[in-house]
Amino acid sequence: MSTSSEAVTGNSASTEASVRTTARGTRLTLRAATLGRPGAPAVTGVDLDVAPGEILTVVGPSGCGKSTLLRTLAGLLAPLDGEADQDGRPLTGPSADRALVFQEDALLPWRTLRANVELPLAIQGSARTDRRRQAESWLARVGLGEQSRQLPHRVSGGQRQRAQLARALAGRPRAVLMDEPFGALDAQTRAGMQDLLVEVLHGTGATVVFVTHDVDEALFLGDRVALLGNGRLTAVREVPRPRDRTARDDPARLALRRDVLSSLGS
Template identity: 80%
Template sequence: MSTSSETRTAPPTENAGAAPAPPTVRGTRLTLAGAELGRPSSPVVSGVDLDVAPGEILTVVGSSGCGKSTLLRTLAGLLPPLSGEVTQDGRPLTGPSADRALVFQEDALLPWRTLRANVELPLAIQGLPRSQRRAQAETWLDHVGLADRMQQLPHRVSGGQRQRAQLARALAARPRAVLMDEPFGALDAQTRAGMQDLLVDVLHGTGATVVFVTHDVDEALFLGDRVALLGSGRLTAVRDVPHPRDRSAHDDPARVALRREVLTSLGT
């Protein structure tokens, strides 16, 4: 199976906040070998062989119920494999770790904490002094364009702004891998496109490995270095994406051909 380069580049995007660049984080390698995934009474995916390179963005698509979220939760350490191996940098992955941040479609912000206090939470768990975690939280909120909203409670801001805050919270702890479960699925098309660009922008330079689950084929082909296709209880294919993170390549013949293949795999 082919793998992407150990590093990636992203097209520059505008960042009105002009926040200081976050610290570089070395990505991590996530590997599944002959893995059967699911719960003991209900296996969902079998025979998974997948190697996610450090610093890669791997997108995962498949029909509802095919095991996308199961795969993500296995990589997060929330579900042990039923058989086979799941490793991080060659060592068995045995449970959750601060090295791997999980981002959900629902923003999961604590409603009684301000946006800044939500972003500070993983830093507090790490034991950082209050002044340091406040400064880091403010830097990240500035980086995602929320410098003027950091004192707001979650219910006082829009859905897109809550997702920005969730992204800041996930990255503030400098995880080596970010696992994203359809994080933009509930957003309207314009906000969704803006969040995709923001994700590319804030990840640029961090080196973090990303596994991004989505039901949106165009989103998968825009964001991913590679796209993994799940269906019929197995991993059916992993394909390199031509010109990742380049919106002008939407009509590129190779991208169009891959889009057709992905849609065919989904039965659409």
């Protein structure tokens, strides 16, 4: 690694330009997979292929295995049976390629927002000046430029989730795995976070698997929606006009919403 600040800046600018122009997503695949813990399978017979750059939302009733599926794709849980692959290679554990975002923000309380966002960059070995610049850039993108030196307890829950999103994306993961990240937010803040997620993902090319219990959220964000229930993956459906706020009353979207709610027993 070059030690000159000019070289570091140049390399970073080149990297960021590459991120903006190159699809960097990864393919995540489950084949005939049984997911869960030994002696306690949660979902069986899962066949799922998440395309590079796709946003897949996952819905289902409480306890149906949504979080288990996400943790399997993250490499935190090995399949009890079948296969879990990334780009055709077996998932053997966690990787910097796959970032996790939780409902609880999981920020380190003794580090400022900027220092939290710098953390994955430090783990990757980025130079201090470079990771500081990148952290400040990401915080500005999520609307926290003026709060970068605040500790997490000094900002709101929505702002902490913005910082967690910035931290997840700062390390340039090829997949972002999100476990009901906006579930604890009020409706207005939640809608704002959905729009922000769409905005900051633009140009990254990252593959996203987004678990939610909110059907409308799933149908707004997802290119496809996966339905879990009764210990199985019951369907994967294409979403008409994803990420289009004006599509809420689209007949095709309304029909899909009815089907999803019916499958959930709502």
